[in-house]
Amino acid sequence: MKRFSHFGARFFLVMAAALAIVIAGCSKREKYPLGEAGGMLTIGSLNEPASLNPLLLSFTAPSDIQEKLFLSLHRFDKSMNIVPELAESWKFSEDFREVTYHLRQDVKWSDGQPVTAEDVKYTFDLMTDPQVNYSRAGYLQFVETVEVINAYAVRFKFNRLYSDELFDTGIIVLPKHALEKQASLASGEFDASPVTDGPYQVEQWIRGDRLVLTANPGFYKGQPALEQIVIRFFGDEASLAAALQNGEVDMTEDLSPQSILKLQGDPNLVAIDYPGRSYAYLGWNLKSPLFASAQLRKAFAMAIDPSEIIQSVLLGKGQAAAGPILPSSWAYDENLKPMPYDPEIVKSALSDLGWKSLNRDGFLAKNPRQALQINLLLAQGQPVLEASAAIIQKQMKMAGVKVNVQVADARTFIQRIRTGAYDVMMFSWKNDLKVDPTAVWHSKVENKGIFNLLEYSNPQVDSLIDQGLGTLSRRKAKDIWVKFQQVVAQEQPATYLFVPNAVAMVYKGVKGAQSDARGPLASLDEWWIPSAERRGAQVAAVTPPAPETPAPVTTPEPETPASTPVTNKPAPAAPKPVPVKPAPAPKPVNPQDILVAETPTPAATPAPVAAAPEPVAEIPPTDPEPTNIGKAEYPDLARKAGITGRVFVKVIVGADGKVKSAEVLRGIGGGCDEAAMEAAKKSNFKPGTVNGQPAERSFTIPYSFR
Incomplete structure (x- = not known):
């Protein structure tokens, strides 16, 4: 291997300049641009995440939303320069075999615990654990060890010299104290209701409907202007485009050029183009x-x-x-x-x-x-x-x-x-x-x-x-x-x-949205909406009205009503709801993680007969009970393309317990919908009943692919 001195003076000048920029950037506490505080932004999406845990992301680039929940050691600014975030500074050793990060001491997790170097090492260990199967573990292949120096300093050691040392070590950091309590990384409350340290935190997640984020009042840069961000999930592009046009949605990146062309004449919408990747x-x-x-x-x-x-x-x-x-x-x-x-x-x-x-x-x-x-x-x-x-x-x-x-x-x-x-x-x-x-x-x-x-x-x-x-x-x-x-x-x-090109359609009242190589959502925490431009009808949309019948897809907790959202906050003036725990992540060969019965609409109780002393009570109907759920195979193409999420399949179970038909209620494409539906058809059930007799009933099976 060449000696360090052979790399030439030019490289040292470049690195010295880069380090000087970092130190200058840390000389004072960064603040948010001024903007009128308050208001809510609604984002429309065709893709619902399977998890909010960054380690369970696909091979494709990290979610912009998850990056607003968790901080990395450093980040890219709009000019694509690396700037400090969780780390306030860093320094390379003379031989560039080590880089030491010094963390900010004013960053706390949403449960009040400080963010420390132990969290950094714990996250690195998870990322490089073969059992976790982190999609970007290859980026850390040249990192030999991570060493905790003190509560706010951590050192990365490399097994070789290479150009992306700084890029690869700027990892997103997760809370050790929250994750080590879980039996596995993909199970427990963290999957859907994580402890965070970013500008936003999770308020509630109603799967299949919306994810609600609220501004973090304890964020080290101060609370961002937008008080609430709602991500609504749509099953098809036409519904999303209609919601954007009628004001139910303020922003989306998920429309095709043809849909965007139809919306470009709308005076309330602005198109933001940015380089595609x-x-x-x-x-x-x-x-x-x-x-x-x-x-x-x-x-x-x-x-x-x-x-x-x-x-x-x-x-x-x-x-x-x-x-x-x-x-x-x-x-x-x-x-x-x-x-x-x-x-x-x-x-x-x-x-x-x-x-x-x-x-x-x-x-x-x-x-x-x-x-x-x-x-x-x-x-x-x-x-x-x-x-x-x-x-x-x-x-x-x-x-x-x-x-x-x-x-x-x-x-x-x-x-x-x-x-x-x-x-x-x-x-x-x-x-x-x-x-x-x-x-x-x-x-x-x-x-x-x-x-x-x-x-x-x-x-x-x-x-x-x-x-x-x-x-x-x-x-x-x-x-x-x-x-x-x-x-x-x-x-x-x-x-x-x-x-x-990537194109985002944004409501004209949104201020601060900009176009750069990172994509518009990279600056989401700097957006704001003047009070005069806010659409008041959206506020009521945060808590949807109770449906007349229970939601067809419920959580695996039988004691929790289907309409209860995943939430960090108990409902006011009511007993604290039983927290909804996400199902454990399946193995690729066994993607279903939860079985969900479709709650039937109870039949009306017949009116009492006048001559009878008491009305005859009707036997309540029962749901089919699965005895064997067909296993769906994760399509290789979907895996390679980074397609993840849940596919909900509704099956009609006959009186003989066999599946008569199946349809996808909500899909993610990439062959996953077909794989889930074919697997669902192979399932067997103990039939449901009506008036005590076996009868044709429906049942919904969610299959998780990641």
């Missing part, structure tokens, strides 16, 4: 003789014009992609351009490979019976990709190539990729803020290229990835990442299509 691409079957040649893969790439997709499908809200590193990244190669679109050049290139003549349908062929055609495979439930595939099909025809678009359910999609039963597949991948293409493009599966669906293998690419991650100088790292992008572009194992 995902890219869509075509992945060629590298094991197929047809696509073994990089020359042919390039030819196919030249038959595609991403600009038409961007204009027609994304409505101009995006940009062409040229490689696996996004244009918004510091490591992006500005000189790298997408393959040029030229159908004639494509025909010429294909002619050199033997595809010379056109058949009567206008497709290239080697002989009248062998037309050039390829099967384009994608997973269902992705309207943007499906619309893009239709355009690609049309463009390929202009080059003489016949494309058969095949849309499969998630399970079939991933099985066909695993077995090589495809020509080209279309997929979308979301990058994290850290530059690390290991998971998708490294050939070593063990803890590295676990999402390398194409099974792409290139020793030079592997070496460049390892070098890029292990380089201390960002300038040198940039050169390495540029070379990495160029090699991938030359080999063309995938043809990159587009990077869609």
Whole structure:
């Protein structure tokens, strides 16, 4: 290994400047921008989290909402600089093998306990525990140990020098005293009603309906302006768009370009564009003789014009992609351009490979019976990709190539990729803020290229990835990442299509919402709404009216009514409700975590007969009792795409105890809905009764995927 002095003076100057910025940033206590206090913001979402525990998040980027509940050691500001948060300062050792964080001493958990270095070490130990299966454990692979120096100082020691030491150690911190009381990480009250230290804390969580956050009065920067944030969960985009337009929702990020276009004329709404972090691409079957040649893969790439997709499908809200590193990244190669679109050049290139003549349908062929055609495979439930595939099909025809678009359910999609039963597949991948293409493009599966669906293998690419991650100088790292992008572009194992912009629709009365690379919700705790702009009808919406019948999906606590929300606060002038405990997290092969009976509407008691001394009481109906619940398999595609959440399946149980039908009440897509429904159909029950006799009754089963 090279001696430390060989890294050069330039690196020391960069690091010294960075440390000076940190120290300057800690010289005085940061305060919130001035804004009128009070009011409530309602956010509409199509995705309900399965848990509020950050360690149970998927591989995709951390939830912005969870980042408002828990502090990290440091964070990114709007200019994407690392700035202090829970840590007020940090210092590297002379050899950069250690970094010591000094914590703020004025930060407390929502139960009044101080946040200490013990919490940092405890969280790190959980993150690196194989039993926890933390999705970002790989980011900590070069951290050897974490040592508590004193109550407010903690030291990270590295087993190698690399450029992202500071990035990787800025972990989110959880309360040791609260979590160590639980039997497991995924069970207990913390899952749904956590002890927090961020600008907001959880007031109540009504699963399937809403999550209510209230401003933390003890937050170290002072209480944020918005008194309450309500996240409402919707089952479909149309309902969400309607709620946004009629004023029930103030903000959402979950609308398609088509829905946004319909709302852009609304004078009460403002669109906020910000850089997206995902890219869509075509992945060629590298094991197929047809696509073994990089020359042919390039030819196919030249038959595609991403600009038409961007204009027609994304409505101009995006940009062409040229490689696996996004244009918004510091490591992006500005000189790298997408393959040029030229159908004639494509025909010429294909002619050199033997595809010379056109058949009567206008497709290239080697002989009248062998037309050039390829099967384009994608997973269902992705309207943007499906619309893009239709355009690609049309463009390929202009080059003489016949494309058969095949849309499969998630399970079939991933099985066909695993077995090589495809020509080209279309997929979308979301990058994290850290530059690390290991998971998708490294050939070593063990803890590295676990999402390398194409099974792409290139020793030079592997070496460049390892070098890029292990380089201390960002300038040198940039050169390495540029070379990495160029090699991938030359080999063309995938043809990159587009990077869609992300668009948030926000009520015009909201102040402080801004656009930057982090996304608008990163600054959520700095938003405010002037009293004159507040929509009073929302206040009553925080506590929904009691339904006429009990909610169909209840909690597993039989003594707790179904309408009782998960809450940190007891209801006023009433006995303290029994806390609703979330069900334990299932293993991937057994995703159901709770069984929920649908509470029936009691039949009306018949009026007493005048001649009878007493009315005859009707025997109350009973619910089906499960004897065996079908186990749902977590679809590989959903797991790889980071799709998590609960799927609620309503089954009709016949008088014989067998499931007659099943329907998804609330789903999360990615093949999870189908997996849950098929599993539910395999369940068996002791039948429910009406008037003491076996009868057809309904039952709701929630399946948890994470």
